[in-house]
Amino acid sequence: MKYGIIGAGAMGYRYGVMLQENAAVEVDFIETWTPNIQMVHDQGGVKVARxxxxxxxxxxxxxxxxxxxxxxxxxxxxxKQMQLADELKRDAPLFHDDQYVFSAMNGMGHFEKIAAYFPADHIIGGTAMIATVLNGPGDVDFMGPKGSEAMHMSKYAGKIDDTTTAVMADFKAAQLNPIWSDNFMGMCLSKVVFNAVTNSLCTMFELQMGQFIEYPGVKAMATQLFNEAYDACERAGIKLIETRQAEIDSVETVSHAYKYHYPSMYQDFSNGRPTEVDYINGYIAKLGREHDYVCRVHEFVTHEVHLAEMMRQYKHA
Structure with a gap:
């Protein structure tokens, strides 16, 4: 199989490099950020550390x-969710009827945009519990020891087919450790509700995950956010692939495993970019209201992150 990576950022580099180096498949990267392209050309490739x-x-x-x-x-x-529509429009001449597409982006909202360009049964969804940092143009850091990568895959529509099976085999060979799920929405939302705790709270308080988990009240905060998210999903008829307790426990295990990692939302926040909170906590709050349930804490956290974004202008005053 040959792969084209749309977005040579932290995760695009992670998947592309691991497929190229470990699975020995052909990979091309499509990028629109000129400094990134220029740096890769100047240094003869991408700088990769772990x-x-x-x-x-x-x-x-x-x-x-x-x-x-x-x-x-x-x-x-x-x-990034906010950039995807423009990116797909620019890439549209490259898309063909025989091609499939895989995405494991943070948040929710991207599959509907992708479905405007690809048949529903050619779309493979995923979630990735894989921490990666883009230090700058052409410079990426894979966080976590080798073998710690964890991800899920599911079809957006239709049953698993030969192409999807081949993609999963390549991801296994790349050491991305994919796990198959037949529950597309439950898979996607399980990652969203996790990010709604760690990403958003670490961002507001500018914390590494190891610093975050030191606070003795983290479990209580996580439980409140998870309970609200699970209640909203249940009202929407979505069964998550993880139990409430498993999600609560994962905050501790993942935060310790990636103790020096700043979540991707913080990476955007610290570089003055808009965050994806509307596609994470905001999505959960929207899902709840659509099913007559108000996720008050998720709505409040969404406002808090946007307030933190706005307050950046005063830090340099």
């Missing part, structure tokens, strides 16, 4: 959408 150590250059093929003439079997999409 937990801040053993940095080395991995040669890659990287193109703008307008310069690309390849025909991958599968597109892998990793863009």
């Amino acid at each position: 937990d801040h150590a053993n940095q080395h250059i991995v040669p890659i093929n990287i193109y703008t959408p307008e310069d690309y003439t390849g025909h991958p079997d599968v597109w892998i999409v990793f863009k």
Whole structure:
């Protein structure tokens, strides 16, 4: 299988490099951020480290959408939710009827946009419990020891088919450790409700995950947020693939495992970019209201993150 990565950011680099190096498949990267492309060309590839150590250059093929003439079997999409619609519109001439697409982006809202360009049964969804940091153009840091990668996969529509099976095999060979689920929405929302705790709270207080878990009240805070999210999902008829208790317990285990990691929402926040909170806590709150249930804490957290975004302007005054 040949893959085209749309979005050479933290996770795009992670998936593309691991597929290229571990699964020995052909990978092309499509990027629209000019400094990123230029840096990769200047240094002969992307700088890759793991937990801040053993940095080395991995040669890659990287193109703008307008310069690309390849025909991958599968597109892998990793863009910020706010950027995705414009990105897909720019990439549309590269899409063909025989291609599949996989995405494991944070939040919710991307699959509906992707479905405007691909048949529903050619879309593979995923979630990734994989921490990665983009230090700057052409410079990425894989967080966590080798073998710690964890992800789920599911079809957006239809049953698992030969192409989906081949993608899963390549992801296994790449050491991304995929687990299959037949519960698409339950899979997606299980990651969203996790991020609604760790990403949002770490961002507001500018904490690494290890610092966050030191607070003795984290379990109580997580329980309140998870209970609200699960209640909203139940009213919407969505059964999450993790139990409430498993989600609560995972906050501690994942935070300890990635104790030096700043979640992706904080990475956006600290660099002055808009966060994806509307697609995480905001999505849960919207889902609740659509089913006559008010997620008061998630609504409040969404406002808090936006307030923190606004207050950045005064830090440099």
